[in-house]
Amino acid sequence: MILISSPHQLLHALCALRFDREARNLAIESPATLVMWSYQVTDHSPNSQSRQFFDAALKGFPFITAMLPSLKERKGPLSAYQKLSKRSAWLRDYLNIVPGECAAFYYAHDASSEHTAQVFMQALSAKRNICYGDSPGFLYPPTKPPAPTFDFSLRGLKNFFWFTRVNIAAQWIAAETALTVIDFDDLDRSLPHPHHTVIPSEILVQTLTTLKRFFTPALRLEQEIGARSETELAWVLILSNFTSSKLTVESDELELYVQICRKHIVPGGTIYIKRHAGTPAAFVTQLLRRLDDYKAEKLPDRLDCLPIEFLSQVLESCGIISVSSASALLSLLNAPRLIHALTAENIDTFFRPHHKKYMTLANEQILKKTKHAQPALPPNIFKN
Incomplete structure (x- = not known):
C-alpha cells in the first residue's frame, strides 16, 4: 500500500516501489493500492485537476488501484483532531484489512503535523514500512512528537490539544527503510533512523518517462x-x-x-x-x-x-x-x-x-x- 498526499510525490513513490521490488526479486507489476490523501475541497470534485493527474499518470501502471477517501471522511473520522488510535481503528474497517497481512507500506516521510502515516502504520501493522522521503530526499527523525511547551495563547492551546490526539499508548512505529532519489545527508545521527538507500538515477528516468506518456x-x-x-x-x-x-x-x-x-x-x-x-x-x-x-x-x-x-x-x-x-x-x-x-x-x-x-x-x-x-x-x- 502506498500513501500519497500530492501529485509531486507520485514519481518518488513509484521509484521507491520499483526499486524495492527489484531489490527483493519480486514481480514489479504485483498488485498495489495507492491511497490519495487530501483535505482540499477542490481535489474531491469529479473533474478536479488532481483526479485528472492521477487518472492520466496511472495509465502506465495498470497494476495499481487508486483510492480517494471522501472529503467528509477526511474531515470526519480521519481528521487530525480525532485520536490517532480511533483514526487507525476506523481506517482498518474502511480498508477492510487484517493487521499484518499488508506486505509493505510506502509513505512520504515528511514533517506533517498530522502524522497521517502513523495512522496507517498502526492500522496496517505491515510486514515492512518504507518511507520515500520528503521529495526528493529530506528525512526527519521518525520519533513520536514531543509534548509542546504549554502557554495560554490560542496557538498554545491548539498545540496542546493536538498532542493529546497523537499521544497514543501503543508503540510508535517507524520505517525500517528510507528510499530516496537524493541523499541530502541531513539525518540527526544522535537519533535512530531508517536504513537509507539512494535510488539509482536510471529508475528515476525510466519511471518519469512512463509517467509522462499520457500527458x-x-x-x-x-x-x-x-x-x-x-x-x-x-x-x-x-x-x-x-x-x-x-x-x-x-x-x-x-x-x-x-x-x-x-x-x-x-x-x-x-x-x-x-x-x-x-x-x-x-x-x-x-x-x-x-x-x-x-x-x-x-x-x-x-x-x-x-x-x-x-x-x-x-x-x-x-x-x-x-x-x-x-x-x-x-x-x-x-x-x-x-x-x-x-x-x-x-x-x-x-x-x-x-x-x-x-x-x-x-x-x-x-x-x-x-x-x-x-x-x-x-x-x-x-x-x-
Missing part, C-alpha cells in the same frame, strides 16, 4: 514554448510554498521572487510562472503585477498539478529558476540552464527568525547536490 496537454505546451525559445531564451520561475508553510509572510515571499528575477533576467524577458500546489491563485496574480517589467505569464491552470520534472523539453530549452529542493532533483535530469536562486542573504532577509537556521542548513544541502549532480542519461532521452 498530451504537457506535450503541446512544450512544443509551443520550444518554438518561442528559438528566438529568445525564456525562463521558468518555480514557486515554492514558503508562506503556506509559515516560513515567511506573503509580502516577503513576493519580494523574494521579484528580487531574484531582477538579478537573473533582463527587463523585458519572458518568464513563465510555475505555481506550487500550495500557493493560492491570488498570490500568483500579485506576483504577475509586480513583474510588470517582464513578459510574465502563468503556465496554464490545467498544468498546476503537473510536477515541473514532467516538462522535460521545457527544462532543456528554457532557463529554470528554482528556490527549493526541486533544484537538486532537476540536476539529475537534463536542465542545462538551471539556477538555484535562493541565497544565504535571501534567507536572512525574507524568512522568519526562528526558521532561518533550518532554511540555511537545508539550502546548503540543496546547493551541494545541485552543484555536483550530473544528467543521468543523454539529453535526448525524453524526446518523443
Whole structure:
C-alpha cells in the first residue's frame, strides 16, 4: 500500500516501489493500492485537476488501484483532531484489512503535523514500512512528537490539544527503510533512523518517462514554448510554498521572487510562472503585477498539478529558476540552464527568525547536490 498526499510525490513513490521490488526479486507489476490523501475541497470534485493527474499518470501502471477517501471522511473520522488510535481503528474497517497481512507500506516521510502515516502504520501493522522521503530526499527523525511547551495563547492551546490526539499508548512505529532519489545527508545521527538507500538515477528516468506518456496537454505546451525559445531564451520561475508553510509572510515571499528575477533576467524577458500546489491563485496574480517589467505569464491552470520534472523539453530549452529542493532533483535530469536562486542573504532577509537556521542548513544541502549532480542519461532521452 502506498500513501500519497500530492501529485509531486507520485514519481518518488513509484521509484521507491520499483526499486524495492527489484531489490527483493519480486514481480514489479504485483498488485498495489495507492491511497490519495487530501483535505482540499477542490481535489474531491469529479473533474478536479488532481483526479485528472492521477487518472492520466496511472495509465502506465495498470497494476495499481487508486483510492480517494471522501472529503467528509477526511474531515470526519480521519481528521487530525480525532485520536490517532480511533483514526487507525476506523481506517482498518474502511480498508477492510487484517493487521499484518499488508506486505509493505510506502509513505512520504515528511514533517506533517498530522502524522497521517502513523495512522496507517498502526492500522496496517505491515510486514515492512518504507518511507520515500520528503521529495526528493529530506528525512526527519521518525520519533513520536514531543509534548509542546504549554502557554495560554490560542496557538498554545491548539498545540496542546493536538498532542493529546497523537499521544497514543501503543508503540510508535517507524520505517525500517528510507528510499530516496537524493541523499541530502541531513539525518540527526544522535537519533535512530531508517536504513537509507539512494535510488539509482536510471529508475528515476525510466519511471518519469512512463509517467509522462499520457500527458498530451504537457506535450503541446512544450512544443509551443520550444518554438518561442528559438528566438529568445525564456525562463521558468518555480514557486515554492514558503508562506503556506509559515516560513515567511506573503509580502516577503513576493519580494523574494521579484528580487531574484531582477538579478537573473533582463527587463523585458519572458518568464513563465510555475505555481506550487500550495500557493493560492491570488498570490500568483500579485506576483504577475509586480513583474510588470517582464513578459510574465502563468503556465496554464490545467498544468498546476503537473510536477515541473514532467516538462522535460521545457527544462532543456528554457532557463529554470528554482528556490527549493526541486533544484537538486532537476540536476539529475537534463536542465542545462538551471539556477538555484535562493541565497544565504535571501534567507536572512525574507524568512522568519526562528526558521532561518533550518532554511540555511537545508539550502546548503540543496546547493551541494545541485552543484555536483550530473544528467543521468543523454539529453535526448525524453524526446518523443
